[in-house]
Amino acid sequence: MAKQRVLVIGLGLIGGSLAKVIAQSNNCHIIGYDTDDKTIEFACMNGIIDEACTSITDAVKQVDVVILGTPISETITIMQQIDAVSLDHPIIMTDVCSVKSSIMMAARQLTNDKIIFIGGHPMAGSHKKGIMAAKVHLFENAIYVLTPLVNSTNTHVEKLKNLLKATKSNFIMLNPNEHDEMTGVISHFPHLIASSLVHQAKKWEHTHTFIPKLAAGGFRDITRIASSNPEMWQDIFYHNRNKMSKLLGEWITEMTELKLLLEQNETKQMVSYLQQAKEYRDGLGKEDKGAIPSFHDLYVDIPDQSGAIASVVQTLAAKSISIKNIEILEIRDSMTGVLRLSFPTETGRLDGCRILQKKGYDVIIDE
Ligand SMILES: NC(=O)C1=CN([C@@H]2O[C@H](COP(=O)(O)OP(=O)(O)OC[C@H]3O[C@@H](n4cnc5c(N)ncnc54)[C@H](O)[C@@H]3O)[C@@H](O)[C@H]2O)C=CC1
Ligand SMILES: O=C(O)C(=O)Cc1ccc(O)cc1
Numbered sequence: 193m194a195k196q197r198v199l200v201i202g203l204g205l206i207g208g209s210l211a212k213v214i215a216q217s218n219n220c221h222i223i224g225y226d227t228d229d230k231t232i233e234f235a236c237m238n239g240i241i242d243e244a245c246t247s248i249t250d251a252v253k254q255v256d257v258v259i260l261g262t263p264i265s266e267t268i269t270i271m272q273q274i275d276a277v278s279l280d281h282p283i284i285m286t287d288v289c290s291v292k293s294s295i296m297m298a299a300r301q302l303t304n305d306k307i308i309f310i311g312g313h314p315m316a317g318s319h320k321k322g323i324m325a326a327k328v329h330l331f332e333n334a335i336y337v338l339t340p341l342v343n344s345t346n347t348h349v350e351k352l353k354n355l356l357k358a359t360k361s362n363f364i365m366l367n368p369n370e371h372d373e374m375t376g377v378i379s380h381f382p383h384l385i386a387s388s389l390v391h392q393a394k395k396w397e398h399t400h401t402f403i404p405k406l407a408a409g410g411f412r413d414i415t416r417i418a419s420s421n422p423e424m425w426q427d428i429f430y431h432n433r434n435k436m437s438k439l440l441g442e443w444i445t446e447m448t449e450l451k452l453l454l455e456q457n458e459t460k461q462m463v464s465y466l467q468q469a470k471e472y473r474d475g476l477g478k479e480d481k482g483a484i485p486s487f488h489d490l491y492v493d494i495p496d497q498s499g500a501i502a503s504v505v506q507t508l509a510a511k512s513i514s515i516k517n518i519e520i521l522e523i524r525d526s527m528t529g530v531l532r533l534s535f536p537t538e539t540g541r542l543d544g545c546r547i548l549q550k551k552g553y554d555v556i557i558d559e
Contacts, residue, residue, distance in 0.1 A: 206314065290375060383425055
């Protein structure tokens with residue numbers, strides 16, 4: 193059977209990761225296009241693509257599938273560019289953008305009947321950008337949303353899913369509006385708030401120069417996403433601005449109510465507010481990995497001495513227990529620090545806990 197030919201346009205974090213997965217798992221010929229020369233050079237040198245092209249309009253005629261791994265605004269322009277190409281066979285075209293309504297609106301305006309457009313959003317990522325951060329395992333167990341256009345049949349959707357099967361993500365179909373509302377709530381809006389919390393701390397640093405040194409634990413956790421790519425998030429906010437504006441309005445109302453609870457010393461109501469949030473948060477991600485990864489965490493006390501972290505990792509590796517993530521929390525000179533270990537499964541976490549405790553480590557396991 194002839195190799196399936198795939199064109200990936202935009203080989204950054206997401207496009208590069210998809211190209212890597214497809215290259216490793218399918219019998220495909222991958223053509224790559226990116227406006228950044230260094231990205232193309234890296235993709236060729238590392239076998240992420242089989243061939244680079246310099247013209248999208250020529251390359252699109254030679255492929256079966258096109259994956260658009262570009263920012264939202266660029267993606268819409270490229271879709272229009274491909275729409276004008278005269279094709280002699282049908283192609284499946286998909287994107288990876290974080291907002292779906294504006295992409296699907298552009299898709300509905302395509303006039304080329306050879307283009308079968310299936311919107312896509314792999315809901316996993318990182319604060320990094322660019323091909324150097326691309327990873328084969330990025331989408332494992334993540335939700336991968338598909339928003340097919342009416343002209344795509346089940347066969348087309350299955351063909352795309354099959355190409356992306358090795359991502360090991362969980363495919364779900366959503367309509368663009370519900371997608372944007374949900375991602376607005378759990379991804380886009382939290383990003384705005386995280387950035388605003390960082391701004392607040394920065395302003396207070398004028399009064400208390402010691403603030404950055406105190407910014408540990410909770411502040412770092414809640415503002416982690418503020419370290420992501422600003423241009424990408426501006427693009428996301430812009431394309432989801434109606435939903436974001438509505439969420440911001442609701443947030444302001446809720447903050448005004450909270451302010452009253454505080455000022456009027458409504459202690460019982462405040463406990464109840466916090467308790468309800470805790471219960472909902474504790475129940476999240478118990479079963480699946482959604483946008484909030486359901487990693488299974490352990491906290492291990494470690495002394496601040498060379499080799500301490502390596503010895504924790506080696507202890508687990510010797511028993512073939514894999515770790516998904518590792519983070520050092522609050523390690524200061526000559527003090528015990530805490531290592532947060534994230535395991536991919538609950539069994540891994542419990543086994544890891546038992547083995548480390550047996551070795552004499554002080555381990556805290558959250559219920
Ligand atoms: N970063 C993340 O965590 C996630 C991002 N997304 C979506 O993925 C898309 C890409 O984001 P990332 O991969 O993070 O960005 P990135 O910045 O890592 O990659 C974008 C790539 O597109 C290239 N590019 C830009 N304009 C182009 C054009 N006109 N033609 C060809 N190439 C062009 C850039 O040179 C870069 O290599 C965005 O639409 C974003 O909403 C989706 C899920 C997660
Ligand atoms: O939202 C987040 O929390 C992330 O850390 C990664 C991410 C960013 C953008 C997306 O469209 C999907 C996932």
